[in-house]
Amino acid sequence: MDFWRVPLDADTIKVSLGIVHILEDRCKGCGYCIEYCPKQALELSTKFNQKGYHPPVVVKPEECVNCHYCEIICPEFAIFSVESPPITEPGRAGTHPNSAIKVK
Amino acid sequence: MKPAVLTGEYFMTGDVACAEGALAAGCRFFGGYPITPATEIAERMALRLSHVDGCFIQMEDEIGAMAAVLGASWGGVKSMTATSGPGFSLMMENIGLGICTETPCVVVNVQRGGPSTGLPTHGAQSDMMQARWGSHGHYEIIALAPSSPQEIFYLTITAFNLSEKYRLPVLIMTDEIVGHMSEKVIIPEAKLIEIVSRPRPKGRKDRFKPFAPGPNGVAPMPAAGEGYNLHITGLTHDEKGYPVMAVETQTEMVARITEKIQRNLDDIIRTDDFLLDDAEIAVISYGVSVRTSMAAVAEARKLGIKAGLLRLVTIWPFPEHQICKLADRVKGFVTVEINLGQIHREVERCVGGKVPIFLVGHPGGTIIHPDSVVNLLKEAF
Amino acid sequence: MQEIPKPSKKQPCHPLDDLIRTDRIPHIWCPGCGIGTVFSSCLAALKGSGINLGKTVMVSGIGCSGRAAGYVKLDSFHTTHGRAIPFATGLKLANPELNIVVFSGDGDLFAIGGNHFIHAARRNMDMTVICVNNLNYGMTGGQVAATTPYLAKSTTTPVGNPETPFNLPLMAYACGATYVARWTMLHTRDLTDSITEAIGKKGFSFIEALSPCPVNYGRRNKQKPLDMLKVYQKKAIIKNDADPSTLDIDFEKGIILGKFVDVDRPTFIEHYDKIYRPSRLQENVPGLNS
Incomplete structure (x- = not known):
């Protein structure tokens, strides 16, 4: 999903932020969430869950924009995101609470 | 209206x-x-x-x-x-x-x-x-x-x-x-007119099990939309209604659906009789063939044949007990039905070879004439 | 090989957990199967539609998709093969207050149960029918279905399917369905919106949801789980109000998705009440005049 254009007012838009939760033992490792995450925030982990599948792991937590797509594409009810309250400092729109990295 | x-x-x-x-x-x-x-x-x-x-x-x-x-x-x-x-x-x-x-x-x-x-x-x-x-x-x-x-x-x-x-x-x-x-x-x-309605559940809805038998072996039954979050399936299921593919669950489920009938045979089985008390030959019949059989028994009595009729009102579960009891005191049985021996075989099973048993059957299309039964009674006994 | 971890005692709650029989999860659907996604979309729609979920019933037939009824924490009925729609018809007629969602597969709804679909649509029986179309009989191991593409391989068409598949939206339209849409499981948001709309609409609504069956269909037709989703992504043509006769699925030229029919006509119960039970109309029985 690399073809999205960056809006001209991107700097002023408050981008929602999310925290991804993974219910590892429900996962069957289809990889749909990983493939279709618009921010490529997920990767297949190397560990096994109870059923012997590799669940996803959040590799770029600061990238999650709480779009819920992983949640709605997941056939297993194994992943979801919740909105995380943005720390709004003057001049710093959409800052992730878990990092100081500004969301693009 | x-x-x-x-x-x-x-x-x-x-x-x-x-x-x-x-x-x-x-x-x-x-x-x-x-x-x-x-x-x-x-x-x-x-x-x-x-x-x-x-x-x-x-x-x-x-x-x-x-x-x-x-x-x-x-x-x-x-x-x-x-x-x-x-x-x-x-x-x-x-x-x-x-x-x-x-x-x-x-x-x-x-x-x-x-x-x-x-x-x-x-x-x-x-x-x-x-x-x-x-x-x-x-x-x-x-x-x-x-x-x-x-x-x-x-x-x-x-x-x-x-x-x-x-x-x-x-x-x-x-x-x-x-x-x-x-x-x-x-x-x-x-x-x-006596009307019976399905047993209704009581108690907490979230703990309700739609297939947990009550005292007579039958579970209370709610309807959809009453807040029980029922799951009803034709798969082998447990008392909660959840499918379980296990031999134990199959055994329990089949026991539930068979025992509720077997435990209540006296309540379910209905039979009727006609001149049966002193009968030496028991005519077994049901449905429309009862009409044939009654006429035949009445006619046989006129001819001095001590026939009597056991009318099966309930066919299934089969009134085995009633027929077994009769088998101990009569000299023979005649089954009358419009087929070539379906209930007849059940009667045979209950009689167990104790006395002779005959069939007056017909493959279908007509009621059986009482004469066929009377003739058999005359010839066989 | 790593040690298999023990299940963590306290897991966070999925937003749809209140509508799922979590004691039965994980479900039986294979890795990469799209039924779970369509099911999840359906639950999200149920939740978002604002209808009384206490009066909502899910009815399924037999097959992989038919297992959905076993996972939804609502009154749910898993019936016999092909008979979800007539069973649901009985439920609805017995209690018109109930909202009925039939969730089943293409084999169940359109081969063995095809006749019931036709007549329920003709009668405009008030229910929402969601068909997960995975192009084959998955539960039994990948046999040809009424929806399998021409020349596709299945266990019973080992060299290729000699038959022509159904155009399901055309069939629904021709039979009189008042709402007809088609999406894929990748178009989850549109699918959810469509189901929400269909649930809120009286009359017979039909939604076809294309979904991959990687284990039984994909494997025999050289498609890895993600391949099918990529086809959905690349070949999807969203064209609302498209002519239903143009909706044959063609993975080469493109798969037309969208909402094709959205009309109003009186339901079976409305007609029945008018002709046979006029007293009901006066009493304003809920669910009938709303």
Whole structure:
């Protein structure tokens, strides 16, 4: 999903932020969430869950924009995101609470 | 607009009396499909259900009709369908679903000659074993056999009461002759008719188990939309209704659906007799053949043959005990039925070779003449 | 090989957990199967539609998709093969207050149960029918279905399917469905919106949801789980109000998705009440006049 254009007012838009939760033992490792995450925030982990599948792991937590797509594409009810309250400092729109990295 | 119970004296066909019996029993949904000789039941219900705020639908086939009847029952409404042999065959899978999901409903089979399309306009009693074992798997069923329009009225009420009490499809195994026969039918006052309704659940809804048997082996039954979050499946399921593919669960489930009948045989089985007390020869019959048999027994008595009649009102579960008891005191048995020996074999099984047993049967298409029975009685005994 | 971890005692709650029988999860659907996604979309729609879930019933037939009824924490009925629609018809007629969702597969709804679909649509029986179309019989191991593409391989068409598949939206439209839409499981948001709309609409609504069956269909037709989703992504043509006769699925030219029919006509119960039970209309029984 690399073809999205960056809006001209991107700097002023408050981008929602999310925290991804993974219910590892429900996962069957289809990889749909990983493939279709618009921010490529997920990767297949190397560990096994109870059923012997590799669940996803959040590799770029600061990238999650709480779009819920992983949640709605997941056939297993194994992943979801919740909105995380943005720390709004003057001049710093959409800052992730878990990092100081500004969301693009 | 007419009331549900048409108290009074009528000249009615068996089919119409069946429909009136259903309405008197509280039936408010009919899902059907036209088939000779059961169509008149659907026709009567199509009009009469609208008088009592019920619902009639003519489905696209008998498979759909039976499915709709089960659905309506889970919707909380007493429901029924009526058909004949070919339709009965099509209903079998969903009758099995009704047994497995313990769904009360009534299925009327106005029997005609078979196999296949057979004799649509001529009666027979040749679906009796299909009634017992027609759906796959091991189960118990209740089947009743009326022999007159008046009796079909009462037995339809009984069928609904038994189906509600024991949560299963109950079959009325009548035939073209009774279905199309017009006779006097007396419909009593509504307050004199005993109505049984399905046991209702009590207690906490979130802990309710739709298949946990009550004291008589039958689980209480809620309807959809009452907040129980039911899961009902035709897969082998536990008391909660959840599918479990395990031998133990299968054993428990089949035990539940069979034991609730076997434990209550005295309440379910109905028989009647005629000149049987001092009889030396027992004639066993049911449905329309009872009329043949009564005439034959009366005639035999005139000829000095001590015959008596045991009339099976309940066919399934089979009145084994009654026949076994008779086998200890009579000199012989004669089964009279319009097939070539279906119930006859059951009687044979119960008699167990103690005394001789004969069949007066016919492949279907006509009522058996009493003379055939009298002649056999004269020759054999 | 790593040690298999023990299940963590306290897991966070999925937003749809209140509508799932969590004691039965994980479900039986294979890795990469899209039924779970369509099911999840359906639950999200149920939740978002604002209908009384206490009066909502899910009815399924047999097959992989038919197992959905076993996972939804609502009154749910898992019936016989092909008979979800007539069973649901009985439920609805017995209690018109119930909202009925039929969730089943293409084999169940359109081969063995095809006749019931046709007639329920013709009668405009008030229910929402969601068909997960995975192009084959998955539960039994990948046999040809009424929806399998021409020349596709299955266990019973080992060299290729000699038959022509159904155009399901055309069939629904021709039979009289008042709402017809088609999406894929990748178009989850549109699918959810469509189901929400269909649930809120009276009459017979039909939604076809294309969904991959990687284990039984994909494997025999050289498609890895993600391949099918990529086809959905690349070949999807969203064209609302498209002519239903143009909706044959063609994975080469493109798969037309969208909402194709959205009309109003009286339901079976409305007609029945008018003709047979006029007293009900006066009493304003809920669910009938709303």
